[in-house]
Amino acid sequence: MAGKLLSIGECMVELSQAGEGLLRKGFAGDTFNTAWYARACFPADWQIDYFTAVGDDPMSSDMLSMMNAAGIGTSLVIRIPGKTPGLYLITLKDGERTFSYWRDTAAAKKLADDADHLRAAIESADIVYFSGITLGILAPEAVDTLLSEARRAKAMGKMVVFDPNIRPRLWPSKEYMLKTIEDGARASSLALPSFDDEKVHFGDKDEQATVARYKALGVENVVVKNGPDGVTLAFGSEPVIHVPAVKVDKVIDTTSAGDSFNGGFLARLVEGGTPAEAAAHGAAVAARVICHHGALISPDLLPK
Template identity: 50%
Template sequence: MTRILGIGECMIEMAPTGEGTFAMGFAGDTFNTCWYARRLAGPELRVGYLTAVGDDDPSRRMEEFMRDAGVEPEFTVRPGGSVGLYMISLKDGERSFSYWRSTSAARTLADDLEVLPDMTDGDVALVSGITLAILPEAGRTRLLEVLHDARKRGVRVAFDPNIRPKLWESTETMRRWVMAAARVCDIALPSHEDEATHFGDADASATADRYAGAGAGLVVVKDGADPVVIRTPDSRETITPARVTEVVDTTAAGDAFNGAFLVALLEGAEAAQAAKAGCALSARVIAARGALVPV
């Protein structure tokens, strides 16, 4: 059986209901991708999630939530620790976030990590820029070393830069670590708007070229409603997403794309067909509230 393993931070999510209240759930960029992957994939694909949690009730509830969703928890338990929390604010379909995560156990997920658990040739490990941003320098180094070693065993590494400048010590540090991760990934899944702002890319093709130049064999550049650019060592093509008439909440649009894309790719689809699946799922997700939308 093939496996997708997400690596990062899953948090308590407080999402607006539209009635002036908030609904509690669990979400986080790489976990969202795993959640959607599990919803879409058949039984031949296993989905797991690697993080660190505490030994408190929110951590136990998170584990139950993942198991109920069919995602296999790969947790390191930190006694006395807990999980982070964030709240979503919405305006005209665009979201902003408030975070309470400074003492999250997930910041220690790589402290004693030596090998990716239960991963073999053909499996996919997924990390993001947020995964790296929440770790200390030593944790970032260790995680990239573990990913490098996993690639030697045939594990494919997927990387979504998911740039969040406020999580990083400086712009220079952010750029350095994002490109360090790009050099150990097989599949890069950047978003052009973020990349243009912080790396100065003129267009989505320039973003694709930069990640390909770093060593990614397959680069898929998301660009909101604009065409998705797909670059391999031998080809370049674009996929135009269907027009979405009403945007309710863009939370997890890119995460959902990643989930559908990776599942389709692992099930044998060509990259262009997998990108179409990603676009279709994103369109459904942004038409509803919250990070995790039933599909």
């Protein structure tokens, strides 16, 4: 059955080292990464759209052209005169990546300012996807607007998917961060937390504790990702199950591991797969991604 996934968030300009003092330009961002892998994995009759705000500058135009070339719809993207996309620089030292960000005046911070446009975009979708980073870049009143529309979509029976993706540097305080992440979970029907984040910021002792906490917030379906230790699934009233990770010989770059898992997981789920089958497929996609450099790898490299 055909449908539409709407991914909401920020895509940034990515600068990475290209050798000899040169930099390579790309585009990436957590919810866009998931849209990329969703487009690669979803059935062809599903539409994958990205919702954000960009500027009217050449870099924004290049970004939209790249999305369209990848088969990701941009008709709902807001263009704001005088604004530009956010930017980050990857620095490698002894194989470890560090990131420097320039996003204070990024257009994406305005993505929820037009409540009517946001509502129309969400109403057009069957699956709505957003993350803690989406919430973290927005002003408090814009967070309220987005979460109000997410709750409305959930009440309408849409699949509302939330990856907490906790990044403390985006938030003015830990208390506000944790409260807003919980509000994001309450607005969703499927949560995709990463256990490392939940352990550090919420103090969960194990994956079962993470499942219990999200269930208590009213999330019907919970998928806890734990890297090489696999995935813990709690769907509806079904028993909690564990799906192992796919082993790889050598990890090259873990960037986008969770984002790619999410895209592969949702793709198999909409095809009618069981949650366990969807998790296994998501794990296989993530295993391919971490064997290559960069957030976005060619769809030709992914498992079919």
